[in-house]
Amino acid sequence: MNNYILPTYNRIKLKFLYGEGSWLYTKHDRYLDFSSGIAVNCLGHSNKKLKKALELQANKLWHTSNLYIISEQEKLAEQLCKLSFANKVFFCNSGAEATDGVIKIMRKYHYANGNKKKNKIIVFNNAFHGRTLTGILAGSNLSHREGFLPNIKSTGGFTRVEFDNIKALDKAIDSNTAGIFLEPIQGEGGINVADINYLKEVRKICNKHNILLALDEVQCGIGRTGKFFAYQWSNIKPDLLTSAKGLGGGFPIGAVLMTNEVAKKMTFGSHGSTFGGNQLACSVALSVIGEITKKNFLKKVIENGNFLRKKLESFKNLYPMVFSSVKGKGLLSGIELKIPTKDFCELARKKKLLLVPAANNVVRLLPPLNVKKNEIKIATSIIEKCLKEIS
Numbered sequence: 001m002n003n004y005i006l007p008t009y010n011r012i013k014l015k016f017l018y019g020e021g022s023w024l025y026t027k028h029d030r031y032l033d034f035s036s037g038i039a040v041n042c043l044g045h046s047n048k049k050l051k052k053a054l055e056l057q058a059n060k061l062w063h064t065s066n067l068y069i070i071s072e073q074e075k076l077a078e079q080l081c082k083l084s085f086a087n088k089v090f091f092c093n094s095g096a097e098a099t100d101g102v103i104k105i106m107r108k109y110h111y112a113n114g115n116k117k118k119n120k121i122i123v124f125n126n127a128f129h130g131r132t133l134t135g136i137l138a139g140s141n142l143s144h145r146e147g148f149l150p151n152i153k154s155t156g157g158f159t160r161v162e163f164d165n166i167k168a169l170d171k172a173i174d175s176n177t178a179g180i181f182l183e184p185i186q187g188e189g190g191i192n193v194a195d196i197n198y199l200k201e202v203r204k205i206c207n208k209h210n211i212l213l214a215l216d217e218v219q220c221g222i223g224r225t226g227k228f229f230a231y232q233w234s235n236i237k238p239d240l241l242t243s244a245k246g247l248g249g250g251f252p253i254g255a256v257l258m259t260n261e262v263a264k265k266m267t268f269g270s271h272g273s274t275f276g277g278n279q280l281a282c283s284v285a286l287s288v289i290g291e292i293t294k295k296n297f298l299k300k301v302i303e304n305g306n307f308l309r310k311k312l313e314s315f316k317n318l319y320p321m322v323f324s325s326v327k328g329k330g331l332l333s334g335i336e337l338k339i340p341t342k343d344f345c346e347l348a349r350k351k352k353l354l355l356v357p358a359a360n361n362v363v364r365l366l367p368p369l370n371v372k373k374n375e376i377k378i379a380t381s382i383i384e385k386c387l388k389e390i391s
């Protein structure tokens, strides 16, 4: 490691040289990757279809800016709308940038409707929405804010309530509330799944008060839970939704999806991004969507997710001293432990399995969505070996 990188990451001393499917290779070893670049490489490493899409576009045109028509962007927006509640899409480059976009759009909606004081956004305990200035205000982790805000206690127009608690949410709404920004499944916060009934009640509350429901699906969207978007497990529809991570399968891209009703307040010049939705990013994302929407792809995600969690569930009784519970949906899973998650991830890594820690003592398992059943068996047997060793 050299001295020129700002040390904001305490990096693991591993350097991967290439990858294939669910596997990452160093000079001497191979690792089973159940981190997928934090839910990004949703089709594994070096996916043939994605490489082809990138290569074709790279030989044609990379970037023109949003000053011009980008047909790849138009196609991608159409696909995302056809696969969801949405009528319009704004493209950016990351999850945090999508957070900024969605908050801006929610506030602008009420502002343009003449409700200039309706600008308060309700967010949740254990929330994570990225590391921009807006992201750290919307997120619940105070350490992410330290030193970066004029006043660490400033709420920046956000009101925080308990996750998955409808009474707490109802109580927090007042005449200045613009909307609610919610992860249907909290990722960094520890794989906390919002109840389907809770989502229904949240929608009802939004309708009653004429406020907007925005969902953060940066981690749980793009097939991760076995539906294209996680909210589709319920029969509610949000007004806005953020996407990123898996959307580009490893190529940086983010998006804000919204209804026409919300979109019509966003006029020329009201928001922008130089790179957002360029030809390269959109071509790769189109290829990702092409794969995920293939027949039986999501069915397999559900099957493999159930297979994985069933195996993990059996560890609860076998290793009760270290293992608390299994969480998640589809291939967005977590194991809640009674020992430090960092230590557990390190132990698994020594046995050549890559996992990701989350908050509240949860370790995340984020394999590529096209992981093979045999690879799940290898991963769970390594996890069991780790549990045995520390029990």
Ligand SMILES: *Cc1c(COP(=O)(O)O)cnc(C)c1O
Binding pocket: 093, 094, 095, 096, 097, 099, 128, 129, 130, 131, 183, 187, 188, 216, 217, 218, 219, 220, 244, 245
């Ligand atoms: C990762 C994540 C973000 C931030 O995405 P970046 O691309 O890192 O900016 C926002 N929201 C959720 C739910 C995430 O998991």
